[in-house]
Amino acid sequence: DIQMTQSPSSLSASVGDRVTITCRASQGIRSYLAWYQQKPGKVPNLLIYAASTLQSGVPSRFSGSGSGTDFTLTISSLQPEDVATYYCQDYSTGLRTFGQGTRVEI
Amino acid sequence: EVQLVESGGALVQPGGSLRLSCVASGFTFSNYWMSWVRQAPGKGLEWVANIKEDGSAEHYVDSAKGRFTISRDNAKNSLYLQMDSLRAEDTAVYYCGREWPIDYWGQGTLVTVSS
Numbered sequence: 533d534i535q536m537t538q539s540p541s542s543l544s545a546s547v548g549d550r551v552t553i554t555c556r557a558s559q560g561i562r563s564y565l566a567w568y569q570q571k572p573g574k575v576p577n578l579l580i581y582a583a584s585t586l587q588s589g590v591p592s593r594f595s596g597s598g599s600g601t602d603f604t605l606t607i608s609s610l611q612p613e614d615v616a617t618y619y620c621q622d623y624s625t626g627l628r629t630f631g632q633g634t635r636v637e638i
Numbered sequence: 639e640v641q642l643v644e645s646g647g648a649l650v651q652p653g654g655s656l657r658l659s660c661v662a663s664g665f666t667f668s669n670y671w672m673s674w675v676r677q678a679p680g681k682g683l684e685w686v687a688n689i690k691e692d693g694s695a696e697h698y699v700d701s702a703k704g705r706f707t708i709s710r711d712n713a714k715n716s717l718y719l720q721m722d723s724l725r726a727e728d729t730a731v732y733y734c735g736r737e738w739p740i741d742y743w744g745q746g747t748l749v750t751v752s753s
Contacts, residue, residue, distance in 0.1 A: 533700070566740075568683070570683070575743045575746065578740060578741050587741065617682070621683075621685070621739060623738045625697075626697035627697050627699070628673060628697075628737070628738070628739075630675075630682065630683045633682040
């Protein structure tokens with residue numbers, strides 16, 4: 533089975549900072565990678581799919597890149613409302629493994 | 639408007655069974671894979687199982703194999719998760735989601751396994 537490893541597990545940054553979260557797959561998954569945001573007490577929300585395609589309604593400060601085994605989620609200018617835990621997910625096979633999450637604080 | 643509404647969560651004893659339901663509306667249910675995802679208290683997301691549009695294929699996380707069964711009734715726009723031989727570590731909020739990837743999520747239903 534494919535394992536998804538995110539880093540870091542948590543980070544603290546200032547408003548306006550550029551924030552980068554990485555996700556590594558244990559084997560190649562082409563571009564079948566999604567990123568989700570989960571704010572405290574809320575349901576997860578799809579941010580990016582196909583590694584780099586922004587879901588409708590998601591602010592353009594979010595972007596994704598990568599293919600194969602290494603992927604990145606970037607927040608170009610961190611905002612207070614971006615405080616959340618972010619998860620990557622592989623959907624290259626029938627199994628849909630999540631990374632362990634990255635908590636972003638300000 | 640797409641809506642997913644879960645139900646069936648409850649307090650159950652270890653070794654017991656529970657059936658979760660998810661009713662979908664606002665889209666053509668039979669055109670989509672559907673998933674169950676869970677989140678234990680204070681923990682991350684864990685994908686549990688999914689099922690193909692016509693129910694002809696299913697996949698499970700290892701910890702659910704042999705104990706959980708995912709199914710669907712496209713005539714009723716409904717997704718189900720039959721959970722047997724429940725363990726304390728199955729305690730979580732269970733979400734249903736439209737795939738793939740999961741672009742719509744339900745609000746979740748809480749399953750607590752405890753004596």
